[in-house]
Amino acid sequence: MTTNSIVETDVAIIGAGTAGMSAYRAALEHTPRVLLIESGVYGTTCARVGCMPSKLLIAAADAAHMMAIAPQFGVSASGVNVDGRAVMARVRSERDRFVGFVVDTVEHWPAEHRMLGHARFIDQHTLQVGDTQVRAQRIVIATGSRPAVPEAWRQALGERLIINDDVFDWQDLPRSVAVVGTGVIGLELAQALHRLGVRVRLYGRSERVGPLTDPELQALSLEVFTHELPLSVNLAHIEPRREGDRVIVRTSNRAGDVHEEAFDWLLAATGRTPNVDQLGLENTGMPRDARGIPIHDRHTAQVAGLPIFVAGDVNEDRPLLHEAADEGRIAGGNAGLYPDARLRPRRAPLAVVFSEPQIALAGASHAELRSAGIDFEVGRVSFSDQGRSRVMGRNQGALHVYGEVGTGRFLGAEMLGPAAEHLGHLLAWSVQRGDTVQQMLDSPFYHPVVEEGLRTALRQLQTALRLPRPSDEECLDCGPKF
Numbered sequence: 232m233t234t235n236s237i238v239e240t241d242v243a244i245i246g247a248g249t250a251g252m253s254a255y256r257a258a259l260e261h262t263p264r265v266l267l268i269e270s271g272v273y274g275t276t277c278a279r280v281g282c283m284p285s286k287l288l289i290a291a292a293d294a295a296h297m298m299a300i301a302p303q304f305g306v307s308a309s310g311v312n313v314d315g316r317a318v319m320a321r322v323r324s325e326r327d328r329f330v331g332f333v334v335d336t337v338e339h340w341p342a343e344h345r346m347l348g349h350a351r352f353i354d355q356h357t358l359q360v361g362d363t364q365v366r367a368q369r370i371v372i373a374t375g376s377r378p379a380v381p382e383a384w385r386q387a388l389g390e391r392l393i394i395n396d397d398v399f400d401w402q403d404l405p406r407s408v409a410v411v412g413t414g415v416i417g418l419e420l421a422q423a424l425h426r427l428g429v430r431v432r433l434y435g436r437s438e439r440v441g442p443l444t445d446p447e448l449q450a451l452s453l454e455v456f457t458h459e460l461p462l463s464v465n466l467a468h469i470e471p472r473r474e475g476d477r478v479i480v481r482t483s484n485r486a487g488d489v490h491e492e493a494f495d496w497l498l499a500a501t502g503r504t505p506n507v508d509q510l511g512l513e514n515t516g517m518p519r520d521a522r523g524i525p526i527h528d529r530h531t532a533q534v535a536g537l538p539i540f541v542a543g544d545v546n547e548d549r550p551l552l553h554e555a556a557d558e559g560r561i562a563g564g565n566a567g568l569y570p571d572a573r574l575r576p577r578r579a580p581l582a583v584v585f586s587e588p589q590i591a592l593a594g595a596s597h598a599e600l601r602s603a604g605i606d607f608e609v610g611r612v613s614f615s616d617q618g619r620s621r622v623m624g625r626n627q628g629a630l631h632v633y634g635e636v637g638t639g640r641f642l643g644a645e646m647l648g649p650a651a652e653h654l655g656h657l658l659a660w661s662v663q664r665g666d667t668v669q670q671m672l673d674s675p676f677y678h679p680v681v682e683e684g685l686r687t688a689l690r691q692l693q694t695a696l697r698l699p700r701p702s703d704e705e706c707l708d709c710g711p712k713f
């Protein structure tokens with residue numbers, strides 16, 4: 232690569248996604264010499280092909296679903312008509328609006344702070360970007376991730392294999408889609424398309440549908456989604472092939488039963504790969520893990536003693552929007568402050584899946600508690616008979632809350648059920664504050680609300696924890712006397 236120009240800067244940030252933009256703002260608080268480098272287009276994964284367009288598609292699906300189930304309330308219109316072109320027109324135009332705000336923001340930043348091109352490390356302080364060499368005192372890696380698609384499928388299916396990015400550019404809804412991968416993206420998109428009248432089948436290698444780790448809730452999740460969606464899980468082989476314009480998905484289960492079904496498209500939702508492979512990281516001598524991700528401290532974002540920082544989905548640690556923004560803030564701030572580095576606190580974990588019923592994980596997951604060897608008890612509630620959930624016709628799912636034996640500290644929760652996006656917040660906030668189960672029980676609960684289900688689970692947990700009963704002066708909702 233010939234180098235025609237050299238640019239010198241204090242902080243170079245690779246990637247203008249959510250993490251990179253947040254790092255840019257934080258670094259600017261310490262130095263005006265900041266350079267944000269982007270190899271693709273401005274607008275971020277979240278706004279262009281992630282959080283926002285997926286929720287727009289789900290919003291349309293929710294509308295169709297509400298009309299479809301309205302007769303159970305004694306309300307009906309004359310059938311449900313989904314106009315695929317109108318659905319996709321709204322998805323695209325609202326998505327473009329969100330993207331427009333982000334692009335506007337970046338384009339209003341000074342031109343000398345921005346560079347377009349693919350950045351690659353030459354050494355710890357130097358990046359090659361096209362024919363420009365960027366010499367930076369400190370560098371933030373915020374390169375995000377991309378869909379991981381089995382190469383054999385790409386070869387076999389050509390353009391009939393699609394990823395989430397493609398869905399949000401559709402002009403119309405297709406007739407049929409095979410969705411492979413029962414993780415978050417697969418579940419959200421498969422259910423939305425199904426509710427919009429697309430013939431969908433969701434394929435999975437295991438019996439796990441969504442990110443829940445509690446075995447009882449995993450089983451419930453499989454049961455609930457099997458009830459609504461055509462699902463083929465626990466498959467030993469998934470072998471798609473192309474016949475003309477059709478995709479034939481041939482599967483065999485562990486018992487050897489073979490099934491074939493034809494679709495217009497195969498949507499691969501088979502996880503994501505961190506963008507570390509084309510960065511020349513081998514030229515820096517930085518420590519990396521088996522996946523090639525720079526080993527760094529999640530409270531400073533710094534790679535062991537080096538002037539290099541990591542933020543966002545590229546690190547595979549909680550690949551979520553709010554975490555990418557936080558990590559960008561930490562990485563950019565510390566890149567600005569280098570050689571000082573501040574240890575920054577991290578928020579309690581919170582993840583939400585916008586399926587119906589929704590899924591939420593707050594604080595420590597069941598699997599994390601088990602692997603850490605923590606002594607904990609579980610409180611449970613089913614939403615099938617929960618008052619408000621039944622009123623709304625959304626009485627599906629269950630909530631499990633976890634509390635520490637001995638201290639009564641609330642540790643975390645997993646749930647599948649109504650209003651999980653809101654309950655998840657309450658629960659994560661309690662974990663972050665260090666609330667005890669008793670403190671949560673002493674908080675107000677309105678009537679009739681879904682949160683009353685949470686109270687039932689907390690009461691059960693408090694009983695299971697067998698803690699000494701507080702005096703009547705100290706509590707409103709006290710556990711039993713042992």
Ligand SMILES: Cc1cc2nc3c(=O)[nH]c(=O)nc-3n(C[C@H](O)[C@H](O)[C@H](O)COP(=O)(O)OP(=O)(O)OC[C@H]3O[C@@H](n4cnc5c(N)ncnc54)[C@H](O)[C@@H]3O)c2cc1C
Nearest residue numbers: 246248249250270271276281282350375543544550551552
């Ligand atoms: C379908 C889908 C739905 C989602 N829904 C949600 C949701 O509802 N809620 C939620 O919290 N999260 C959601 N997420 C996750 C969320 O979108 C990500 O956590 C977030 O966008 C990550 O931001 P980032 O800055 O790390 O990466 P990105 O926004 O991807 O930014 C990385 C940037 O780096 C650039 N880049 C890469 N390599 C180079 C290089 N060598 N040189 C220069 N530039 C480079 C890329 O072009 C890109 O612009 C969803 C993701 C997907 C895919």
Ligand SMILES: NC(=O)c1ccc[n+]([C@@H]2O[C@H](COP(=O)([O-])OP(=O)(O)OC[C@H]3O[C@@H](n4cnc5c(N)ncnc54)[C@H](O)[C@@H]3O)[C@@H](O)[C@H]2O)c1
Nearest residue numbers: 412413414415416417436500501502503550551583584585
């Ligand atoms: N609501 C949200 O917040 C939201 C929505 C979408 C995505 N996200 C974020 O994006 C991340 C990535 O989501 P994702 O769905 O791509 O990943 P994921 O890890 O959640 O799911 C990938 C799934 O694909 C399966 N899989 C992998 N290879 C396969 C193969 N060859 N055949 C069949 N199945 C295969 C895996 O077993 C897994 O079930 C999530 O972890 C989440 O952090 C968040």
